[in-house]
Amino acid sequence: MKNTRWPVLLSVLALGLSVLPVSAAERAVVTIHLAGDSTMAEKLPEKRPETGWGEFLAVQFQPGTVAVDNRARNGRSTRTFIEEGRWQALLDVTQPGDVVLIQFGHNDQSVEKRDRYTPPADYARNLERFVSDVRGKQATPVLLTPVARRRFDDAGRLLDSHGEYPDLVRALAARGQVALIDMQKRSEAVVQEAGVEASRSLFLWVAPGHANYPNGVEDNTHFSPKGAACIASEFAMALRGSGLPLARRLKADVEAVDCR
Template identity: 80%
Template sequence: MHRFLIGLLLALTSFATVAGGPPLTIHLAGDSTMAEKLPTKRPETGWGEFLAAQFRDGSVVVDNRAKNGRSTRTFIEEGRWNDLLDATKAGDVVLIQFGHNDQSVEKPDRYTPPADYARNLARFVADVRTKGATPVLLTPVARRRFDEAGHVVPSHGEYPDLVRALAARERVALIDMERRSSAVLQETGVEESKALFLWVAPGANANYPNGVEDNTHFSPAGAERMAREFAYALRGSGLALAQRLREGGKP
């Protein structure tokens, strides 16, 4: 009976924390596909900007530290990782999504070789766990690239597999955004998928007077869809964070 009462008390405490307790903080470490944008970049939108909307009101606080153009290496070198750690407390969740800039070998200011990328991610996981927080690894979202037959073409090389391998080796929760976003692109199709990305006609937006055809960065619609894909994957992840999601089905 004593053990039953203790178990019941712990269950009720857990429920109260989720349902009516203080909000849980989710920290975001990543690149432009996740980041909050400056007014001069709009309508470019990071999917992290729609993350809070996937959870019940007041149940989470999103600390979005993702930044355009950053790789795991530059996120560390600029002190952004240490700043995130300083803000992280026990019980928090840290979402880690890099790859777009790490694999940009033509851009030496941000390029991170595969072995260094894997080591940096392993460091992130270890650092978060040392803080008593929960790390969650995410593979990079897909770029809008199709072959002549209309099939989505992978564009991140070996980097997503390095994330998957680390997650399996270190028993870290993994949200496979590359596979989920690729499936969305394939389902949406070559032409219709343009609406998910930063495609702006000339003269349609003052920030892009000559127009833009960007197959990496999201439109508001694309960012919202990716946030919903994350939420759907989270629901089946087994993470306690999923208990705070709004009710809803597949995007």
């Protein structure tokens, strides 16, 4: 009698292999999900020339190797990102082998804005949840400290504007063995090197008469296109030295951005 079990067994094995998670290193295209605030987010037309550095992320990579899913939004903290269902929506589309960049802090530490403020202990717990959830999806979480604001003292030294929040990110990264890109330190170095005057070009400083800002604007938190490109370039340089598999997808030679 003809043995019919082997074809069936082989079919079952093939099916089992087909559903095994595929690592980021093996996939042709890896999705990078962005969870964060306005400094990272894609902007609406009526906000231009305000630009989030996440808008310049894809160009740091070899064409066809990554897809960027930018879910960062203006005004969001870890707390409101969860409360509005944005975190769950991101998780719902996260696949094994994906990478999730997590950058919050600007709005979490805004104690005067009760609609978004998140106490330090809650901020740390929310970040822990993010890391755990991403790992539960067999994806890679990457923690980012918040980027610098443009605030100088009378001597031209850049001032810290995030208090204890960046250290909470660093502590979690060390404690949980989570990949960390220290965007605070890298962005502070960029702004400090540019100096008091030249650093205005990195931020949303617009003269009166602009269609979106008739009265002009002097915004030392949100980036201009130039500033966003600079910060994205800094992220790419940090990623290159991180040891993460994602770094192998970066362009070999990324055009330098003049941040001064």
